[in-house]
Amino acid sequence: MIKIDYVTVGMIETNCYLIEDEATGTRAVIDPGDHSDALIAELDSRGGTLDYILLTHGHYDHILGVAELVERYHPTVCASEKELALIGEPSWNLSKNHGLTIKPFTVDRALKDGETIDFGESTITFLLTPGHTMGSGCYLVDDAIFSGDTLFCTGIGRTDFPTSSMQDMMQSIRRLRDLEGDYRVYPGHDMFSTLNQERKYNPYMN
Helix, strand or coil: CEEEEEEEEECCCEEEEEEEEECCEEEECCCCCCCCHHHHEEEEEECCCCEEEECCCCCCHCCCHHHHHHHHHCCEEEEHHHHHHHHHCCCCCCCCCHHHCCCCCCCCECCCCEEEECCCCCCEEEEEECCCCCCEEEEEECCCEEECCCCCEEEECCCCCCCCHHHHHHHHHHHHCCCCCCEEEECECCCCCCCHHHHHHHHHHC
């Protein structure tokens, strides 16, 4: 099983998650959207190791802190193969809009839909869920979905950005709706939820 902690980072309070396989101590950070003293202190208190950085998509508020963590801990950076162009293009990752400069980093594993990552005694599965961006994705591990800016509590991500598509978003939301069983939903912003709650109350899942 995994342990899940989080901090909110950056100008628009991105949920940045620290997950750890409790049996082996394998660790990943999901969407480090900015520098966080609290996150670094927590990692250092656990021995100063980080195995993976998992990116749900490439907008600045989800990647601004990647390079710092790579330099400090040397993790494997993972993102959708369809998101690589956006990550490197300031007008697409929206950093240009806000006058920000993202320190370059390398995506070590460009993930295909359905690809898995060995994570200690657990397995992380990447689901491609385009809509917010063309390469947006979710990570499934144990009973948790890290949904980025695809699925929110009673809502969905915006589809008015470069590479966005409302048609793709609706297909992605239906894909999540149709997963078997229930999951805890950990979105890129705002409140946590469950998949059953979203099936019941989220109008986009009807």
